[in-house]
Every structure is written in C-alpha cells, then in structure tokens.
Amino acid sequence: ELLMESPRPKLTDAVIVNESCLVLSDVELPFQNAHFVNLCIEAALRRRIKTLILAGDWFHLASLAHFPGSEKDLETEINQIQDMIAPFLVFDRVVYIAGNHDHRVQNSLDRVLGADKVTRLFIRPELAEEFSEKVIVSDYFYCWVGEGENRWRVVHAKAGTVIPANAAKAIAVKYNCNCASGHNHLWGEQMTPDGRHLGVEIGCCVDPER
Numbered sequence: 001e002l003l004m005e006s007p008r009p010k011l012t013d014a015v016i017v018n019e020s021c022l023v024l025s026d027v028e029l030p031f032q033n034a035h036f037v038n039l040c041i042e043a044a045l046r047r048r049i050k051t052l053i054l055a056g057d058w059f060h061l062a063s064l065a066h067f068p069g070s071e072k073d074l075e076t077e078i079n080q081i082q083d084m085i086a087p088f089l090v091f092d093r094v095v096y097i098a099g100n101h102d103h104r105v106q107n108s109l110d111r112v113l114g115a116d117k118v119t120r121l122f123i124r125p126e127l128a129e130e131f132s133e134k135v136i137v138s139d140y141f142y143c144w145v146g147e148g149e150n151r152w153r154v155v156h157a158k159a160g161t162v163i164p165a166n167a168a169k170a171i172a173v174k175y176n177c178n179c180a181s182g183h184n185h186l187w188g189e190q191m192t193p194d195g196r197h198l199g200v201e202i203g204c205c206v207d208p209e210r
Contacts, residue, residue: 029059031060057102057156081122089130093136097140115138154181155168166190167201179197
C-alpha cells in the first residue's frame with residue numbers, strides 16, 4: 001500500500017508585490033510614532049507609490065499582553081485603533097502580513113482564527129467596503145517583492161538577535177534572496193557571505209517613549 005498524500009496545504013501562496021512600494025513595520029497602533037509614519041506616507045505619495053506593505057505588528061494590543069503591569073482595557077484600545085486606520089487607506093493596495101503582536105488575539109482566545117477575521121475587529125463599518133477593496137490580510141509572516149535574482153523577502157521575523165541585521169542576513173542566506181525584516185525594532189544591513197544579497201532590519205514605527 002502506497003503512502004497517501006499529505007492533507008495539509010502547501011504554504012507556497014504568499015503575496016507577491018511587483019510594483020514600487022512603501023514598507024513599514026511595527027507601527028503598533030495606538031502607540032505609533034505618528035510624525036515618522038506621516039513623513040513616510042507623504043514621501044511615498046510624492047513618488048506616486050500606490051502600494052503599502054505593513055510588515056507585521058500593525059496593532060500593539062497591549063491589553064492582551066501577558067506582561068506584569070500591562071493595561072487590560074481592550075475596548076479602549078480597539079476604539080483608539082479604529083480611529084487610526086483611515087490614513088493607511090490612501091494607498092490603492094495594502095498588504096498586511098502577520099506579526100507576533102497581531103497573534104495576541106488568537107493566543108488569548110486559544111483558538112484558531114484567521115488574520116482577516118481578527119483584523120475586522122479594528123475596522124469601523126464606514127471603512128469596511130474600502131478596506132475590503134484595498135487591503136490584503138495575510139496569515140503568512142512574509143511576502144515577496146519583485147522576482148528573480150533581485151527579489152526581496154519582506155518578513156516579520158519570529159526570532160532575532162541583538163546584532164542589527166543578523167537575523168535578516170540569515171534569512172537572505174537561507175532563501176537565496178534579499179531580506180527586509182521587522183520585529184526587532186533595530187536598523188542595520190549586512191551582505192550575505194557570497195556578496196549577492198542584502199539583509200536589512202528596517203527599524204520600527206512605534207514610539208519608543210510610549
């Protein structure tokens with residue numbers, strides 16, 4: 001008797017972006033650095049960039065954190081986030097990949113729930129139609145930008161190091177591509193040992209003083 005095929009889906013359908021785009025990571029609404037984010041969006045629009053990639057942790061969800069002293073008012077945090085969604089919808093296309101903060105809802109519920117369903121908690125009814133038309137919510141922790149030798153893997157790394165770009169370089173080596181990584185709130189870049197690809201940690205958009 002032959003072994004049957006695996007019933008599990010192949011994880012090969014990550015979003016691919018082939019146009020110029022702005023990449024922001026770790027915005028962590030409602031703790032964002034609004035001045036910095038606004039500058040980035042304005043610069044992108046001046047360059048007629050129409051696609052935004054949110055590389056994980058769009059929302060902070062402090063009220064669902066399990067750290068001592070973390071606030072627990074989820075309703076207030078949801079309301080604050082809802083007030084801050086519209087500025088991101090100035091782009092024609094928004095690709096939102098998963099981050100560790102974004103999974104705090106599922107972790108708190110201890111249930112399987114798709115990222116798109118979770119994200120809808122933070123969208124006011126009057127924005128629902130525009131959100132559906134423009135935003136792609138991915139359950140993946142990465143997406144692709146470009147194709148071929150010069151493609152980029154934009155990721156929200158699950159693990160990192162204190163040395164900027166070490167994790168991004170390791171991903172670039174593993175997948176034989178350039179890598180732009182969020183999560184660590186660090187900025188740095190390193191070439192792969194063969195000199196063919198670049199690993200970049202792209203910093204963060206959260207306000208470290210909040």
